[in-house]
Amino acid sequence: MANTRTALVLGGGGARAAYQVGVLLAIRELLGESAGNPFPILCGTSAGAINAATLACHAHNFGAAVEALADVWRNMHAGQIYRADPLGISVAGGRWLGALLFGWAVGHSPRSLLDNRPLRQLLEAKLNFRHIARAITKGSLYAVSITASGYATGHGVSFFQAHPEVQRWRRTQRVGCRTQLSVEHLLASSAIPFFFPAVHLNREYFGDGSMRQLAPISPAIHLGAEKVLIIGVGQMRDSGERESSRRYPTLAQIAGHALSSIFLDSLAVDVERMERINRTLAKVPDELRASGELALRPVQSLIITPSERLDYLAAGHAGALPWAVRTLLRGLGAMNRRGGALTSYLLFEPSYTGALMDLGYQDTMARRQDVRAFLES
Numbered sequence: 001m002a003n004t005r006t007a008l009v010l011g012g013g014g015a016r017a018a019y020q021v022g023v024l025l026a027i028r029e030l031l032g033e034s035a036g037n038p039f040p041i042l043c044g045t046s047a048g049a050i051n052a053a054t055l056a057c058h059a060h061n062f063g064a065a066v067e068a069l070a071d072v073w074r075n076m077h078a079g080q081i082y083r084a085d086p087l088g089i090s091v092a093g094g095r096w097l098g099a100l101l102f103g104w105a106v107g108h109s110p111r112s113l114l115d116n117r118p119l120r121q122l123l124e125a126k127l128n129f130r131h132i133a134r135a136i137t138k139g140s141l142y143a144v145s146i147t148a149s150g151y152a153t154g155h156g157v158s159f160f161q162a163h164p165e166v167q168r169w170r171r172t173q174r175v176g177c178r179t180q181l182s183v184e185h186l187l188a189s190s191a192i193p194f195f196f197p198a199v200h201l202n203r204e205y206f207g208d209g210s211m212r213q214l215a216p217i218s219p220a221i222h223l224g225a226e227k228v229l230i231i232g233v234g235q236m237r238d239s240g241e242r243e244s245s246r247r248y249p250t251l252a253q254i255a256g257h258a259l260s261s262i263f264l265d266s267l268a269v270d271v272e273r274m275e276r277i278n279r280t281l282a283k284v285p286d287e288l289r290a291s292g293e294l295a296l297r298p299v300q301s302l303i304i305t306p307s308e309r310l311d312y313l314a315a316g317h318a319g320a321l322p323w324a325v326r327t328l329l330r331g332l333g334a335m336n337r338r339g340g341a342l343t344s345y346l347l348f349e350p351s352y353t354g355a356l357m358d359l360g361y362q363d364t365m366a367r368r369q370d371v372r373a374f375l376e377s
Helices: 016-031 047-057 062-074 086-106 118-125 129-138 182-187 220-222 251-280 286-290 310-315 323-332 337-346 350-365 368-374
Strands: 006-010 041-045 143-150 156-162 167-173 174-178 199-201 204-207 227-231 302-306
Touching: 006 047, 016 047, 016 062, 016 143, 016 227, 016 251, 016 337, 016 350, 016 368, 041 047, 041 220, 047 062, 047 129, 047 143, 047 182, 062 118, 062 350, 118 182, 129 156, 143 182, 143 220, 143 251, 143 286, 156 220, 174 220, 182 199, 182 204, 227 251, 227 368, 251 302, 251 323, 251 337, 302 350, 302 368, 310 323, 310 350, 323 337, 350 368
Parallel strands: 006 041, 006 227, 041 143, 156 174, 227 302
Antiparallel strands: 143 156, 143 204, 167 174, 199 204
């Protein structure tokens, strides 16, 4: 394994995570088919956790891992992630309506708006978690972490499998916990609030790892990363343009805004924090840094994010959803550009995921020199 430990950080975002696969396809092409695993440290959250786990399970062959991911995302349908048939949607909707009308009487509320048991079946069919331990033993993988959010404690817990020298950690509302990863950890990490049910792990129920995630890059640093490639699923820089509207926001707009704050905002803040620390450390005298008295160390980073707004892209593909899902989202006001943010997280259909993969590939190839320099340095 190379002395320099390079980490790949994959954030959450539901169907938006297909963009990450497009980036990985470009990286595979730039490195060549015979290249080994360029990311011995893998960190994933929410849908990004599923991508990270797939790479970890195939760490012995990076090219095959990326192709396995691409094959799934190219052929993905909403019904493989959650029940999208009329009966499934009707049952879920009926439960929520019943809870609103009679929940006070029965003392019971539905666990989620959507039934994601198809996702469990897909993960169990595609992933063999025993391969992770083998990859660590053989040296093709150093560490992999999956972050979920505890509903009882409010802690972001990074469940990890790693080389024996990696130690657990505890920071403010952040914990690193060594364990044997499984499908349960992926379902917990990707349990989008309200839409997918929480999962019980160890002592409490866990939901989407992006919730209350104060430092998305932190697990990679704790696992020993010296370089970090971050693939985001939303634009990091504000265009500065502000739209005006006198129309009251729809439920879809409000929900999309809330999900975007969960999935996107903390990453942008953490990247700024890391860049600020690097600039500060660059001004510290070499002898002081070499003394080992500083608890901080510089971390090289490269961030790749979409060059287009994915909510607008999703609005153009919303018609690909099954009609039962379209009916549900139309009632929330999500079948147009104003509600595209919500749709962008739930649109698990080939036309949209394929467009995201194409965009990720193009954005990475547009920065091929930066990517090569980062991976080869």
